[in-house]
Amino acid sequence: MTSTTESRYRVSGMDCAGCAAKIDRAVRRIEGVSDVSVSPTVGTMVVRHAGPLDAAVLERKVKSLGYGLTPAPRGSAEPSRAEEGETVAHAHGPHDGHDHAHDHDHDHDHDHEHATSSQKTPVVAGLHGHDHSIGEGPWWGSRKGRLTLGAGAALLLAYGLGQLFPETASVFFLAALLVGLGPVALRAFAAARAGTPFSIEMLMTIAAVGAVVIDAGEEAATVVLLFLVGELLEGVAAQRARRGIEALSALVPKTALLETDGATRSVPAETLQAGDRVLVRPGDRLPADGEIVSGESQIDEASMTGESVPVFKGVGAAVFAGTVNGDGTLKVRVTATAADNMIARIVRLVEEAQEAKAPTQRFIDRFSNVYTPLVVLVALLTAVLPPLLMGGDWGGWFYKGLAILLIGCPCALVISVPAAIASALSAGARRGMLVKGGTVLETLAKVEVIAFDKTGTLTAGRPVVTDILSFGAPEAEILRLAAALETGSSHPLAAAILTRANDAGIVPPAVEGGAALGGKGVSGNVEGRSLLLASPKTISAEMPLGGEIEAQIAVLNEAGKTVSILAVDGRPVGALAMRDDPRPDARTALAALKQRGVETLMLTGDNARVAAAVGADLGIAVRADLLPADKQRIVLDLKAQGRRVAKVGDGINDAPALAAADVGIAIGGGADVALETADAALLQARVGDVPALIDLSRRAMANIRQNIAVALGLKAVFLVTTLVGLTGLWPAILADTGATVLVTMNALRLLKS
Known part of the structure; x- marks a missing residue:
């Protein structure tokens, strides 16, 4: 099997998917290139190739189209050590077990390993130049800005000279036309040689030359200027979309x-x-x-x-x-x-996500490949058939054909999807919600069932003391003595007791002869008294508890709480109940999902009693006593019923189920496994981010539908008005560039989500 390597570049000057398509087709023609992924929204290109890549050929190809090419800069999207060819295995064991007598109940999931291996080579250095970008400075200082200003000044000068010398006005307007059209025509022919004959630059060149042929030079020069203004606005909007993620890198001090x-x-x-x-x-x-x-x-x-x-x-x-x-x-x-570092990885993940095309975007790309040649054919037939078959005016119908050429440009259509997805991904990343690509975003919008892990997902993942029962001693004294016995222990239940004592301002006394009793409890002497802290089962074997105490313990157990009893000098004096409680926002988050028509389900390895208590608190259906393979099976069963399933877990013990789901969502902390294995990651451990993620995906899909409607709707309206003679070249180019700018600005609204 032939191995491929991957080189990553920054491409300056891309404003829309049409730009990306031209670069894609040109680079694919280079010998040895097996695949190309170009993202105008983040200005990147990934080239997969067998063997070394000819940097000089690549540079010439891209530069001839009017774009700049540089290696992807270090620290933003450079391959990590694993991406540079090193196989990395992430091994994550189960939750630590403890030989402790509190009979605690937690998830005990099996180990899993996640291994990734990919081969990449460093990007080729020494590439330079750009012809077409807005850049980081003011728009008027860029090449595109200078070209637009130059074309505008030439048109104004031509208009002034035309007023002074009317008999040679056409010559002045032709000269003004060449100022703006020259660079556009050069890009058009370069794109044609590279495999894109039906580019917007080619349509613009044909329309402008045709307008000169029918003695509409003034209008042709104006149309070219409007086209350049539209491109400039697209560039400004595209740059604004990119800055949301680029700003993250600037947060790190120099x-x-x-x-x-x-x-x-x-x-x-x-x-x-x-x-x-x-x-x-x-x-x-x-x-x-x-x-x-x-x-x-x-x-x-x-x-x-x-x-x-x-x-x-x-x-x-x-x-x-x-x-x-x-x-x-x-x-x-x-x-x-x-x-x-974390910021570099987030930037890299978001950029890679934006490079991956969503299903809707792939469909639009395929559609535009048929649509644009069809528009050229319709324009040709419009210019020729009415004069031939109906005796129409050749000049008038030729003019209408030129207008249809401009109306038919697919720029607004092809940018409608990637612009919205890029904005949504950027907005999510700023809120700690990472989504790995448009495909995941589209799938999230259609999710019908979300399966949640319990420990560490719906709950905080650490027990807390919920109740202190007194059987004769004050509550503060019970807590003080229990904390003394647990001092120095790292067990989760011990940590819960020590945390509660610390919060209460209690300083535990010193313990003499402290010892763990081999799975039965902990004991020691404090202030001359013999203490034992253990489970009810262990204590009852040593001393009678009495029916009233046993009834109280039974109520706590039914609530899913773990109970430890404190005995002093052979007599029970109190008890502490602990539970891994639900996160504060879990109940409202699950209710929000229900309001959105999404069914929720808890899948946990914990025992049925504890899981049922937590599920009752949260109002969620529960499946308990599950191994990782059981969770995976349940997810697959739901998918077999034709339902879209998302799985939310900690990214460690739920790997099989996360992988089996339509969308795997890792929650909490930004651990490596959460960032690298799941389809989406919620860096801040908030259950409330799950409905927020669903909302973001649905808004993105609604935005895409709006963009497509605007792009096609404006074209349809101006097509009709052009055919009936109400509009001409100027409105045609405004329909195209105006629709593109509207679509881009509409997509940018998602940045405020």
Whole structure:
């Protein structure tokens, strides 16, 4: 099997899918190229090829069409280590087991491995130049801006000279026409040689030359100017669409305070390596992904996750490049280079998603391949048949044929889908919702059933103390003694007790002779008293509990809570009940999905009693005691019924079901597995982002339908008015460029979603 490599480039000057189609066809003709993916919305091109790629040939091809070509810059969309040919296996084990006597119930899913392997080569360096872009500066400083201004000035000058010398006015307008039409015609013939004979530039060139033939030079020059203005507006709109994601890269500071040998010095942030230690002062942006090794502070992660409330983080917590440190001084150990930090990966994932064509976009592309030649044929028949068959005026019908050529340009139609999808993907990314492509976005809009994991998805993934029962001792004393026994333990239930004690301002006393009792509980001596903290089953084997206590415990167990009893000197004095409670927004999120006509289902490996209690709280159907293979089977059964299914999980224990679903959605934290294996990822662990994601996808599809209606509707109206003689060349070009600008601006509304 022949291996292929992948080279990635930035292409400047693309404003619409028509631009991308010309580049696509030209590059595919280069020897050795097996596939090309061009995205005008993000200005990128990915070329897959067997063997080395001839950089000089590629440069000439793209530059002859009026576009610039440069390697994809480091740190935004450069291939990661795995993408450069290294096979990476992500192995994720089950939730840690603990030999602890609290008889806790959690999901116990099996291990899974996810391995990816792809081969890519570094992009070819040394490519340069562009002919056609808006660029980063003001529009009037770009080549396209200068050409438009030059054509406008030439037309005004021709009009003025025509008033002074009426007998030679046609010559002046012809000269003005050539100023604007010359570069357009050159691009048209270059596109024709590269395999795109029916480009908008070719249609414009034919129409302008035809107008000169019938002595409509003034109108031809004006039409070309309007065309250039339309292209300029398209470029400005396209650039605005790209800036939403590009702005993420700008969040990372240029410099960092690197600590070496006890001293701090300023270095470029892009030079930081894993293992380096950096100082982050209050108010600074973090220069790299890392782990806090000293200090604590509130971290503003709004730029990363859309979460408006700063998050408190201390030693051992993960932090991300571009987020803002609050009022504390931090020392951070770098865990990722600039090319592989969270922002770089998000930018890369969004760009790759925008490069992938949605089904609707693929259909529109195929349709336009037939549509444009058909328009040329209709224009030709309009110009020829009425004079031949009905004795019509040759000049009048030839003029109408030229107008139809301009009306038929498919620019607005072919950009209607990618512009909307690019805006939706960018809007989602800014809110911490990553969607991997238009296909996923379209599928999300049609989802009928969403299956949720429980632990870590609908619930927070960590138990909390919900009840403290007193059998004679004060509640504060029960908590104080229980916290003393659990001090130093990393078990989730122990952490819940210690957290509750800390929140209450309780300082646990010292324990003497503390010991774990081999799966039965924990014991020790505190202040001269013998303590035992264990499950009801263990305690009842040591001492009688009594019917009243057993009844209280039964009620808590029915509510899905884990109960631990505290005994002092051989007598039960109290109990603590713990549960992994639902996330605060889970109930409202599930209700919102129901309002949108989406059915919800919980699939969990937890036991039926605990799962049923959580399901009753949330109002969701429950399937419990499931292995990963069982979850996958249920998802496949739903799909076999003809239903569109999404699966929401933590991206680790739900891999089989996530892969089996029509859309797999990983929730929480932005872990590597969440970013790389699922179809969509919710970086901020909010269940409320699931209905928000559905809303975004549905708005995007509605926007696409609006765009297609505008594009085809305007063309239909002006086609009729042209045939009956109400409109001519000027309205025709306004119909085309106006529709393109309207479609683009409508798509940009999604950026505000």
